[in-house]
Amino acid sequence: MLLAVDIGNTNVVFGIYGGGSGWPTVWRIETRDEAQDKLSRSLNKHIGDKEITGIVISSVVPFFTHIIARQLQQKYHIAPYVIGPSSYPAIPVEILSPEQIGTDLVANATAAFDMFNSDCMVVDFGTALTFTVIADQRIHGVNIAPGLKTAMKALAGNAVKLSEIPLALPESVIGKDTTTAIQSGILWGYVGLVEKMIERIEKELNKEFKVVATGGLSKVLKPLHDQFDAVEPLLTLEGMRLIYEMNKK
Template sequence: MILVIDIGNTNIVFGIFKDDQFQLEFRIDTSQQKQASDYQMILRSFMLENNLKASQFKKIILSSVVPRLTPIIQETCEHLFGLKVIRPSAENYTYLPLKIKNPRQIGTDLVANALAAWQATQNTSIVIDFGTALTFTVLDASGEIKGVNIAPGLKTAMKALSGNTAQLPEIPLEFPKSVIGTDTVTAIQSGLMIGYTGLVKHMISEIKNELNQSCKVIATGGLSSILENLHSEFDQVDKHLTLKGLFYMSKYIEK
């Protein structure tokens, strides 16, 4: 089995692959207060609950956008599994079937998204990741990453709004019945949910216009299912796209 780990700003996601197939996902809140021993205890409990043994794992690959946590999770895994952790970086992207213009300026999670999309479509694609940040990664049919667009994610925008205004609360990320908000809750819901729908639609349209060709649109990320009125814009919704991309990386990148 192969263990893939994606350390994000909101969650740390662990994915397990067996015989080239995704098997299981485990996610915990990202916390910079925990130590390696804490994470080791959490992982041990998860493995016990799912009848997994450390000896079953043959490879571990780790992507992180939280530098302080990277060595902690790496130490946890190397101690628990007795395996050297593979870390994707600009130095080993050359092993991937992708062309990356600025390898030191793109997150490994976005490279993983691009790789999984290219493996799935072999076509020009837009990968939209609904995470802490809302990202649009564009790649062509040859596997060249053309560029990335980044906006605050839905929850990030919500926290910024409620955290910086004394009288605005955090509210459920749900569509209101009316576009015009009639109270504080529906006003925020309309601004965020309908506003972000427009943002995503317009970004897709502008990217397609600039590419001047047909392309696939793939959505991923924990919040990819919330904006259900956008699903007609997507050719595919895959919440595990980043994990799959890291799995493919583990096959290309040398130890």
């Protein structure tokens, strides 16, 4: 089985690929919880005696990459494959600025192009809200905005009452109290942001795109689902698998 490890700024997402069964086991730990004992307990809990035959890592946190890769190699006696610029010639999408773009965005683009085989766009609801535009079989560009939780935390600051407000979309666009006022401002505001960004990208490039949403919060903004051709929470893991397999041929 293939173990995929997606190291992000907030969480480390683990997934075990089971072939025809897809990704039967997926879990996450907070990025700061990478201490060896916590990582080892997490792996033992979710993997148990399953046989791991390959490991692929995507990371936007270089410091943690080396720590986690070393621990995984010691535990499973397999050298992890770490996605980077040397991986990109094997994939069907041309990468602009390969030294700058996050490997998670490349994984998203790879999976989206494999899904649609046409011009497409990935909207990733993570720590950052990103729009990855794939046109004419290359990553045309990326837009980055603060993610939903990032925006909420920035607004809440140290105010305990604000930090306890859940990320739930209120029925009314107009807030009636502190909670719904903040929920409406951020969540309905992000609905407008995503709708307008997709519209402006398509207008600027004079193309219609297939749009796929991913990320842990991709299902929060339900009014946007009409904008998406697919919602795939595990798109990044799938892209990592594809890049791994393309480079192992």
